[in-house]
Amino acid sequence: MTLKFYYDLMSQPSRALKLFLTVTKIPHEDCPVALRKGAHKQEPFLSVNRFGRVPAIDDDGFKLSESVAIVRYLSQKYGVPNNLYPKELKAQAAVDEFLEWQHLDLRLGCAMYFQTKMLRPMFTGKPPNEKTLALYLDRMNTSLDNVENIWLGSGNPYLVGSQLSVADIFAACEIEQVDIDVTKERPKLGAWLERVRRDLHPHYAEYHKLIKKLHTATQSKM
Amino acid sequence: MTLKFYYDLMSQPSRALKLFLTVTKIPHEDCPVALRKGAHKQEPFLSVNRFGRVPAIDDDGFKLSESVAIVRYLSQKYGVPNNLYPKELKAQAAVDEFLEWQHLDLRLGCAMYFQTKMLRPMFTGKPPNEKTLALYLDRMNTSLDNVENIWLGSGNPYLVGSQLSVADIFAACEIEQVDIDVTKERPKLGAWLERVRRDLHPHYAEYHKLIKKLHTATQSKM
Numbered sequence: 001m002t003l004k005f006y007y008d009l010m011s012q013p014s015r016a017l018k019l020f021l022t023v024t025k026i027p028h029e030d031c032p033v034a035l036r037k038g039a040h041k042q043e044p045f046l047s048v049n050r051f052g053r054v055p056a057i058d059d060d061g062f063k064l065s066e067s068v069a070i071v072r073y074l075s076q077k078y079g080v081p082n083n084l085y086p087k088e089l090k091a092q093a094a095v096d097e098f099l100e101w102q103h104l105d106l107r108l109g110c111a112m113y114f115q116t117k118m119l120r121p122m123f124t125g126k127p128p129n130e131k132t133l134a135l136y137l138d139r140m141n142t143s144l145d146n147v148e149n150i151w152l153g154s155g156n157p158y159l160v161g162s163q164l165s166v167a168d169i170f171a172a173c174e175i176e177q178v179d180i181d182v183t184k185e186r187p188k189l190g191a192w193l194e195r196v197r198r199d200l201h202p203h204y205a206e207y208h209k210l211i212k213k214l215h216t217a218t219q220s221k222m
Numbered sequence: 223m224t225l226k227f228y229y230d231l232m233s234q235p236s237r238a239l240k241l242f243l244t245v246t247k248i249p250h251e252d253c254p255v256a257l258r259k260g261a262h263k264q265e266p267f268l269s270v271n272r273f274g275r276v277p278a279i280d281d282d283g284f285k286l287s288e289s290v291a292i293v294r295y296l297s298q299k300y301g302v303p304n305n306l307y308p309k310e311l312k313a314q315a316a317v318d319e320f321l322e323w324q325h326l327d328l329r330l331g332c333a334m335y336f337q338t339k340m341l342r343p344m345f346t347g348k349p350p351n352e353k354t355l356a357l358y359l360d361r362m363n364t365s366l367d368n369v370e371n372i373w374l375g376s377g378n379p380y381l382v383g384s385q386l387s388v389a390d391i392f393a394a395c396e397i398e399q400v401d402i403d404v405t406k407e408r409p410k411l412g413a414w415l416e417r418v419r420r421d422l423h424p425h426y427a428e429y430h431k432l433i434k435k436l437h438t439a440t441q442s443k444m
Contacts, residue, residue, distance in 0.1 A: 068322045089298055
């Protein structure tokens with residue numbers, strides 16, 4: 001049985017996991033779930049993930065959600081290049097530290113900004129609430145400053161250590177979702193983002209096509 | 223060198239990790255960090271965790287933050303009872319699924335409610351903003367309903383499988399922080415919470431003394 005991968009390229013962790021599956025060459029069957037049609041909140045997908053969220057996997061009957069849990073499961077089961085998700089205890093813990101940190105920091109910051117600025121207006125036809133948007137923009141900027149000054153502060157070319165890891169893939173997919181240039185006053189973040197784009201070429205650009213199209217469509221309406 | 227554990231019992235993940243260290247009998251040296259005095263945002267603690275958050279550890283010079291990353295590191299390094307953090311791949315992934323889910327769900331829901339209802343008024347002397355509080359109460363209730371209907375929905379005595387795991391410890395410490403009875407219309411959650419309290423007796427009650435004192439103090443002011 002092939003591993004089934006449920007995802008939508010509009011979702012940040014879906015793109016991160018799709019990139020992870022692509023670069024590790026783990027054999028999988030693509031099972032797109034159309035978020036714009038609400039397919040994630042209906043059967044048959046609810047039988048894969050009872051929470052109705054993408055990404056999720058079905059590995060020969062073993063169903064698992066939550067992108068970070070999936071990365072860890074797949075890394076142990078299939079074995080992946082050591083730089084992507086290290087086997088050595090301390091190196092693995094350092095990558096885990098980022099993966100746990102991002103939930104309530106970078107992910108919350110970027111996702112709430114994206115929802116308020118682009119998703120909600122798209123679904124409701126109403127402009128974003130300016131006060132809410134300012135609040136989330138501020139939160140996102142604090143997180144991005146943490147990436148610039150703390151995660152990349154030591155001069156490392158990547159977020160954790162000297163090689164590309166899943167931490168970089170997760171972070172880049174969050175940041176790429178944002179429709180403004182966040183690298184302008186953050187030179188380390190800018191150089192790092194270019195490095196990640198290059199390392200993951202051509203898949204990175206391919207999986208971000210949809211989100212870039214949405215940026216263009218939103219900007220042309222302003 | 224003994225493992226140094228930096229924490230404050232006012233912090234939910236600090237209590238969860240302190241309980242984990244206690245029941246696993248992992249030798250450690252308690253290093254309290256007084257949040258009320260702002261010790262987490264100053265040296266020497268910033269040299270332990272550059273993000274200025276508790277809990278954190280220093281294991282003979284290896285510094286690590288983020289409670290979930292710490293649990294995983296300690297489990298691998300010291301070995302812990304299999305029910306608490308399973309070694310078997312799928313059982314471990316199922317516990318990981320909860321630990322990843324809780325960040326933006328149960329933890330965000332309970333922590334934002336707690337901050338708005340109790341922490342902010344305590345520091346500013348002003349009553350909570352009613353609109354913000356209603357928003358977070360609603361978010362928290364959705365998360366608690368997910369615990370009742372999804373995580374405990376299958377009739378399992380614990381969140382993941384048939385035995386106590388770190389998932390239960392993390393969840394209980396979040397829920398215990400809340401100053402209202404959230405078990406009233408959630409019978410499964412109520413029975414589960416009693417089970418966790420009993421399993422972790424007497425440490426559970428001991429580590430929650432401070433938070434219960436805060437609840438009493440807040441209620442007497444109303």
